[in-house]
Amino acid sequence: MVSPVTSIASIIIIFASIEGIFIRFAASQNQTILEKTGADLATFVSRPDLKPPLFNITVYDKDAASPGYWFLATYTSLTEPPQRHEYMPYQIGPHIFDNRGNLVWSGSVAFNQSTATDFKVALYDGKAHLSLILMPNSKRCNDLAGCGFILDDAYGLRLKFPMAEAPDYPNMHEFRIINDGRSVLLIVGMTTPRNVSDDQRPSAGLIGSNGFREIDIATGKILFDWRSLQHIEVSESMVEPTTHGIKDYLHLNSVDKSAKGDYLISGRYTNCIYKVSGKDGSIIWRLGGTKSSFTMDGFGFSGQHDARFLEENSTHTVISFLNNHAIESHATGNYSSVMIVALQTSASPMTAILLRQYNRPDMGLSRLRGNAQVLPNSNLFVGWSDNGYISEFTEDGRCVLEARFLSPRMTSYRAYKFNFTAFPKDPPTLKTYAYGAPNSTSLTVFYVSWNGATEVAFWNVYGSESSDFGSSKLLGKAPKSGFETMITVAGYVPWAWAEAITANGSFLGKTLSTQTALPLGSYFPLEQGDCGMGALRPTIDDHESHGNKFPAEKNEELSKAHQDQFHKIPDIRVQSWAPISIEVPLTIIVLASAFIACSAFCISRTRRHNKK
Template sequence: MLFTIFFALVAISAVDAEFDLGIGDDSDLFNFVTRPELRAPRFNVTVYDANRVTPGYWFVAPYASIVQQTQPKRYYQACQTGPAIYDGAGNLVWSGACEFRNQNTCDFRPFRSNGSDHLSAILYGWELDRKGRGIIMDSSYEVSHSINVPRAERSMNMHEMQMANDGKTAMYIIHKSDWVDISELSPFGIQEEAGWVFNIGFREVEIDTGKALFEWWALDHVPLSTSSVEIDGLDGPPPAGWNFFHMNSVDKNADGDYMISARYTDCIYKISGTDGHIIWRLGGDESSFALDAFNFSKQHDARFIEQNATTTVISFLDNASDGVNNVTSDVSTSYLVALETSVTPMVARVIRRWSRPDGHLSHARGNFQLLPNGNAFTAWSGNAYITEHAFDGDLVMEAGFASERFVTYRSYKHNFTGHPSEPPTLKAYAYGTSPATSTTVCYVSWNGATEVDSWDFYRNNSASEPIGRAQKTGFETMFQATGYYPDVYAQAISASGQVLGRSSVQLTVKSQDWQSQHTYKSQNVLSGLLTSEWPLLKSYGL
């Protein structure tokens, strides 16, 4: 039986090693003493002008492959993928990878509701959660709401889940396979009268009740002939079908109208929030606007910025390629565009453009965020390559994962205040040849706490004896004190001196040198007793 267990353990280790060898080492991942299970990817960060970088945290969600397996390739171990927050220096602030079982996560972002900070994300479907779901967390990282797709729908779409109406409603993308009339495709060589089409739309729902407030489907409003991608998949069967539209974002303005981005028609649409009709189209074969000295294709993340009676300002990321179909530019670009709607014909003019600094194309994923101070924050896809430009175009910061092990669908930059419900984690070790000459080294972290300025360390005795204070550094702070402190705890202190939280009391791990000395002395004493008492033992017949 023991041999069976041994060989089973060897086999499991061999499987893990196979995944490790696919990368070579784990230097691209964080490694913490207090939280060894958190192996979040590291960022390489270059700051070109610190004075012009906008304060805020990065919200990303690393994954290796969107078609997720139980043990995907390129994983080192559990707790790497899922929602994560980093600071502007690339230090991990919070990882939700363990909490959400290493599940692929998309569109992870903060939002404000009722004066408080919250988080939202899409947990993408996989073997342990086939349909996926949207989640909303409070500032303590506890899930307060789940948004589930109806039973008849296949899964939660990965692209978009945005809160609206002060967090009372949510908009997300929906999809299904429909058997439809495809006779309009006969000019493209399709002779069949009907076929399977991957229909896509969006829905706005009430968070508390799940009630659908608005729903829109592409096939009800957009001709198949406007698609710019190869006609494929018409023979199905469901859930397959020709993905002719590929919606990847939905936004809403103050008037209650919507704006969507459809990658496979190279078009951005404004949708009436009253009856769903298309108010205008930007780009594609039937553009309502003349594009003034620019073009775009395969775009992502169209957003309303501001509007008045004559002009609507929007932003979006021009991918300019999807790696297969037409390339409309040599480099991907973030755009801020003014749509002049009071002239005939209507005109779209570029206000600002920020090109990808490395000169490459983002074939998939990505988003663009205009920050409150006018800076441009862009996720260019790949290994979470992100940049920040000043409004005038100067590059002030760029960063990316330290390896190409992971990507992220989107990245955001925001202020956020986190108050974790779990306590800080502390571990302590004693080093030295004896207790009298030892040093006690403490490591402490608090996953998700954003207001910690320093840590106070105490010996756990009747007087709660203070040991010392250390300024917080990154995710995990190390502190060392001369002497041996057998049991210790730490308190998190804010910049104003407020105690934010306290770790549990931890027994200090003693030096192995002491243990070996103790064992050696005990053996000598026992040996001496046996030798000196041997005649007496013999006299008792022992």
């Protein structure tokens, strides 16, 4: 006989499970709403064409995090970007963000919304440049597909470098400029007919294999050419052929070069990191996989990415890599981590010792892609790939930065952190709008930005009666705030412009003249000689701006209002359906339902018992 207490407990558990289902459903709906409405993307008045992803920053220790910018190349698909429900023209491509997730530069327009990877700072021709890979894309920028790019500090194209020539095909993983900018490492793919033999089961098919090359940038000469099938057997692979019969047996995803001239490569599908001789291409040693050269001292890894040399001498080699602990749906561990490993190459047998391990902060798995970067201050910056998830650790393992995109709409294959100084050739952009009631309370709002400019500290804003700026007034000065700075001044400003100023007061650039937009249906007739700016109070006296000298002026009385009623500034609010917004009422409903059901059950039991 089941006791009433047991029955009540069962009912409560059932209802609690239903509540959990509803909450998870609400959370998924919230993500869908974010994506369909675009609330997960940034919006700028001065640059409505740019729609970079917004970040959710959960950890940020300003004092402990290293200075620098985040470099991510966002994408939704590695082939053709899918059509969106909303009109959002420039979302994907190379992007730079500051430590608070504010956009610094969007390269989406420059590369026509093409899918890019491995976006970072590289030393080329003695200066810091930007490098990236543009993926093959049949409908967007086809003439630039499958190439490595080098950009200068004005975001201008310095060099376009072909990633592969037929029959080989380009690879998204690596475009690494080395030797002070003289050569580049890249990975190529190839398909080869071959008898495949795995676990004593021979079959004919196609092998998807990899190679890597070191190429002289100036001449295009191939300095080193390596092919995996000549050195690594297919039997080392841990994966099965795909449904269309092609076996990607190695899946090479990184290549690095040591000071001694040897190479370090990572084979994701063999769960192995290889040291390759720079003389003859032979395998010097294997770490992991089925033929490891090392005794692993209490650790293991699988599906790894981004193997890098850190230190090397005659007895030891120290490397770093991202231990994904998973290959797509197959996981070999509970969470991903970055490993710093010391290899005792002079010992017999050779031993691998785990020096440090940095676990993914949310204790999740990066089933695809990712990278790790040791920073100049010994901090570690990690791109966990999915949803643009990034983190930064101090050397002793303390997480001082954790951030991810607001929604899973986009991802980034790798993420880096660098200092970078840029001076874009394109001018800043300004839009101005008038709001308010009569002239005594009217406002002009300035929205100003400069895509890619890193040295702007302040904005000076000016107003004039006409576009020729013959009588421009300095209206105010405001510190730069994020990508786009909003500045509000009293009164109606018919024409406006702004100039960018550095922290030490130097001029950087200025916008074109902009006519202020009026609310729909309104107008502002002016008296002769009155631009409606009599009430504007300059915050800077005696300002000189490269050919235009503006004497200090006394504040004037408010001029008589001649305008029709302006519309008020609209109160625009976005209401998102967050799980918490339904969690409390849903909990009350569930508990009330459980109480009613339990009460009815108990009453029914009591009545049956009394009848007996």
